[in-house]
Amino acid sequence: MNISTLLALVAVWIAAIASPGPDLLQITRVGSRSRPAGVWCALGIMVGNTIWILASLAGLSALINAQPAILHLLQLVGGAFLMWMGYSSVRGGLATRRQPARIVGESAAGESTTSISTAVEMTAGQALRTGILTNLANPKAVLFFGAVFTQFIRPDMGLGASALVAVLLILIGVAWFVGVALAVGSLAKSLLRNSALLDIIAGIIFMLLAAFMIYEGVAGFL
Template sequence: MTVGSILTLLGIWVAAIVSPGPDVVQITRQGARSKRAGVWAALGVMTGNAGWILASLLGLSALLTARPALLAWLQLIGGAYLAYLGVSSIRGGLATRRQAARAVHADHPSGPRDSVTPEAPPKRTDADPTAGQAWRAGFTTNLANPKAVLFFGAVFAQFIEPGMSWGITAFIAVLLIAVGLAWFVSFALAVRAFSARIAENSAVIDIVTGAIFCLLAAVMIFEGAVGLLGG
């Protein structure tokens, strides 16, 4: 692989991870809970990406290119899981909004009041996730990420040359993993700079996150079904 090919692959990789998608949405959602959760979710995302990178370098991309039906099945499975994440996220956001409404009703019963005291943002109905829970959220979201499936199954395959030396293979893996790790962890930390605003709108973030996941799930399931039926 030439230096130009490596730089081209790196540019495509940066564009892929920076563009909004399920990984970024999940890190934002976890980061709304705590900085630790956001960072661990970012580490989970990159654990999944590292697996994709290593698997692709070891032949997964070529296998997916040669067997389109396998890619279609991955899209169906990933879409089903994204749908599950989406529904769970929407339910969590709606539960938080209902709790907030009950809290406002309890603190402001009907009848005149002499003064109004500013209210703190409502607490979430779910406790802050543990490091393991946040990591699993990022990891499983990445495995079901349609961008990851398509990127490594189609785009990445174009840069893998038969008979590449182990040195080049290791260099590419380390480069892509390091760049991805730097981006996702930096993004998770940046989310906390807006923690107050995010906390105030955590229920909306959950609902929007769920809607995005459900939309992506529908696209993945449709494309997977078309791939199987067309094959």
């Protein structure tokens, strides 16, 4: 891989991860409740991306390019999971809106403070798992690694070039997604006031994306 091809791949990768989608939406949801959970979710998303990157370098992209049915199967599986995730998010948001605010502590002056959200904070493991599953079901990831990434990867690249590509893309991805999680954390108070609405909106978007993925997957087999 020459330097111009590598720079082109990096540019496409940055554009792909920076554009709005399920990954960024999930980080916003999780990070609005807890900055550490948001960071763990971001790292989980990059674990998912790392799986895609390594699988693609190992030949998955070329296999999908040669056998489009594999892409359609991934769309069906990812769409089904994304639909479930969207439904769970909407259901959780509606449940939170029906519950009254609860006391969560005291201010410096000894006065009680109330939380506008009743959502339970995610553990690190839960946030990491959420990030991984979100990315693996992300239609952008499926299409990027199934169609775009294969245009830059050659079977005869060699181990050194493959390792360079993997490390570079992973480092860029970690820097971007963790940066987003930290930025969301700084806005946590304002986002928390609308956390239930954010859950509902995110869930609806997830379900719409899932419906599109399932439609594309079914259409591909017909």
